[in-house]
Amino acid sequence: MFNASIRGHLLLPKPSAAVCNGKTYDAQACTIAKMQWINSTWRGDQLGAMQNHNLENSSCSVSTNNTACNQGSVPVYGVRATSPEHVQETVRFAAANNLRLVIKSTGHDYVGRSTAAGSLLLWHHQMKTMTLIARYSSCSGETITNAARIDAGVQWGEAYRWLNEYKLTAIGGASVTVGVAGGYLQGGGHSPLSRWKGLAADQVLEYDVVTADG
Structure with a gap:
């Protein structure tokens, strides 16, 4: 019901290095991640990424394939909001279900307020008008x-x-x-x-x- 109310924009965020680790390993995506690892634009375009990757977790690395790579502080679910209505629906859903809600555009908050373990992420990065x-x-x-x-x-x-x-x-x-x-x-x-x-x-x-x- 909730996903339908936001037109299918409910997503599963992953740590930015997850594509280089364990079951989520993807050779092509891992190569891109390694090349773009410190690229601020690339990091801003990734749903689960923070500009400071240490705020995501300490178990995933682009250098070592670690089967223990976990979600860390990256939210469990994320909403790719593209309209004010998506924002409203997400806020209402979080309030009604007592969910911790975090908000992120590009992840430049260097004290980590744009991410939290077990939370619902409201990602408004693609609202560009x-x-x-x-x-x-x-x-x-x-x-x-x-x-x-x-x-x-x-x-x-x-x-x-x-x-x-x-x-x-x-x-x-x-x-x-x-x-x-x-x-x-x-x-x-x-x-x-x-x-x-x-x-x-x-x-x-x-x-x-x-x-x-x-």
């Missing part, structure tokens, strides 16, 4: 020129390239693989341009949020 609003009217009646509406999975490199088409930029991170709307903004968001315009969080006009009850 970007829209330029020529004239944005705030709740207070203020009019802002050239506001950007950006989905939860957009990364700074994608945002910069898109904005450049309009001869615009944003107060954002130096790492192009970090997500725009996640922990970077919610943590304040230091930028190379912060001395000019302040923190990235100061530029936020509005958030569309899904509350804890979905």
Whole structure:
């Protein structure tokens, strides 16, 4: 029922090195994993991967085929959200079933808050829509020129390239693989341009949020 409500987007996350170990060994995938192991873009595209692989587990390696490779701190199930409705359904399902829910876009959280053993992962990495609003009217009646509406999975490199088409930029991170709307903004968001315009969080006009009850 739940999988049907999210259009079949329920997946089984695996540690990023699982393809090189035990029953999940896949020679071709293992070769790719070895080549891309420290590639931040590749790691961000893997459902179960964190940017710091130590946060996944200590039993899987791309160097040694270990039959004891286990799930570690990687969530048991994951939802590949591509719409706000998928996010809502996942939050409701987790609340109704008392499940630990973790949220990840690219896995840049270096204290491991994007992963947890036995949890349900909400992965919004593929929510990539970007829209330029020529004239944005705030709740207070203020009019802002050239506001950007950006989905939860957009990364700074994608945002910069898109904005450049309009001869615009944003107060954002130096790492192009970090997500725009996640922990970077919610943590304040230091930028190379912060001395000019302040923190990235100061530029936020509005958030569309899904509350804890979905």
